[in-house]
Amino acid sequence: MAPAAAAVAGEARGGGEAVSGGKRSRRKGRRHSAYLRRLSCFKPAADPPAACGGGDDVEGERRIPTHLVVTVNGIIGSAANWRFTAKQFVKKYPEDVIVLCSECNYLTLTFDGVDVMGERLAEEVISAVARRPELQKISFVGHSLGGLIARYAIGILYGKDVPRNPPEENGGCKTYTSGAQCMEEKLKRKIAGLEPMNFITFATPHLGSRLHKQIPILRGSYALEKMAYHISWIIGRTGKHLFLKDREEGKPPLLLRMVNDCGDLKFMSALQSFKRCVAYSNACYDFIVGWKTSSIRHQDELPKRESFTKNGQYPHVVYVEKPKTAIVQQEDFSETMISQPKSASEMEEAMIKGLTTVPWERVDISFQKSVQKIFAHCTIQVNTYFINSDGADVIFHMIDNFLL
Numbered sequence: 001m002a003p004a005a006a007a008v009a010g011e012a013r014g015g016g017e018a019v020s021g022g023k024r025s026r027r028k029g030r031r032h033s034a035y036l037r038r039l040s041c042f043k044p045a046a047d048p049p050a051a052c053g054g055g056d057d058v059e060g061e062r063r064i065p066t067h068l069v070v071t072v073n074g075i076i077g078s079a080a081n082w083r084f085t086a087k088q089f090v091k092k093y094p095e096d097v098i099v100l101c102s103e104c105n106y107l108t109l110t111f112d113g114v115d116v117m118g119e120r121l122a123e124e125v126i127s128a129v130a131r132r133p134e135l136q137k138i139s140f141v142g143h144s145l146g147g148l149i150a151r152y153a154i155g156i157l158y159g160k161d162v163p164r165n166p167p168e169e170n171g172g173c174k175t176y177t178s179g180a181q182c183m184e185e186k187l188k189r190k191i192a193g194l195e196p197m198n199f200i201t202f203a204t205p206h207l208g209s210r211l212h213k214q215i216p217i218l219r220g221s222y223a224l225e226k227m228a229y230h231i232s233w234i235i236g237r238t239g240k241h242l243f244l245k246d247r248e249e250g251k252p253p254l255l256l257r258m259v260n261d262c263g264d265l266k267f268m269s270a271l272q273s274f275k276r277c278v279a280y281s282n283a284c285y286d287f288i289v290g291w292k293t294s295s296i297r298h299q300d301e302l303p304k305r306e307s308f309t310k311n312g313q314y315p316h317v318v319y320v321e322k323p324k325t326a327i328v329q330q331e332d333f334s335e336t337m338i339s340q341p342k343s344a345s346e347m348e349e350a351m352i353k354g355l356t357t358v359p360w361e362r363v364d365i366s367f368q369k370s371v372q373k374i375f376a377h378c379t380i381q382v383n384t385y386f387i388n389s390d391g392a393d394v395i396f397h398m399i400d401n402f403l404l
Contacts, residue, residue: 259354
């Protein structure tokens with residue numbers, strides 16, 4: 001097996017007994033979780049730190065990757081959805097990145113609510129960082145609901161210290177200092193004690209899914225959108241969060257609260273700490289997540305079709321909007337701005353204002369000429385290569401522009 005493929009498939013020796021040992025009945029009960037573990041780029045702590053790397057260098061000369069890339073799946077998804085992307089990451093940057101395909105929220109666990117899933121993801125990241133003392137940087141890549149989960153998780157991880165054992169002697173590491181003052185400085189604008197680099201989302205419903213043509217399959221029909229709102233309970237607490245119908249303890253809907261720092265959860269401070277924030281969006285044929293909500297724009301801000309350009313290297317990338325200086329300053333975005341809105345349009349406006357305090361790079365994607373266009377929501381991620389392979393150039397665009 002090629003080094004990159006081996007890195008992603010993992011062949012997790014720490015969980016080997018789950019797939020090769022024990023009785024058949026024992027294997028059957030653990031088959032699913034074992035499969036997910038094989039997709040993670042992480043090796044057990046006892047394995048060589050460079051196990052996720054590739055290349056032909058001698059083991060002793062290979063540089064140890066210090067950049068953790070966390071990928072987060074969407075609703076009813078799993079770590080397997082990021083298999084193609086993880087392979088390309090370690091193939092392109094074998095000595096720079098370690099890819100953690102998050103395993104904590106999969107299948108029906110994605111019905112538990114953005115907050116619960118965000119807490120699980122935060123715990124998973126903390127555990128991973130604690131096992132890898134050589135890590136210095138961190139990035140998140142989320143698809144669909146996974147982008148919202150990641151946004152919640154970084155609010156927990158912002159400024160949080162993760163106890164780690166000092167790395168073995170390898171020339172020293174300046175990030176491992178002692179003393180209260182040094183610790184405070186070290187954690188300032190850090191995510192799980194690491195330097196935040198890229199926060200990237202693919203077809204994520206940043207503005208929720210409530211009315212306003214946010215679910216294209218409903219074709220803007222008020223009757224259908226209202227019906228979807230009423231039956232959102234089918235997907236549990238997640239449905240309440242996506243449709244902005246949760247008002248627990250009299251608080252505003254969670255997605256509205258997430259466009260501001262909220263008590264101990266520093267949602268926007270965390271997002272602002274990343275050097276790059278990028279939103280990849282389907283301009284058409286995404287029947288699950290609308291163009292506005294995934295690109296965090298007003299309707300009149302969406303680029304016109306005549307503005308789309310052809311790119312030979314990335315044929316499905318039709319428009320790239322560079323980050324703009326934030327107009328609304330975070331300190332001006334008060335608590336009243338998220339507690340006062342009542343209608344769906346007012347809440348949408350508040351979320352756009354809050355989220356655009358961060359300068360987003362927007363990348364618009366079109367699979368209009370692709371035979372896989374009806375699967376655009378999954379093709380943008382290359383969920384399954386066999387039926388979503390046309391999205392490969394989108395993944396390459398993301399990786400080629402990735403900030404190391």
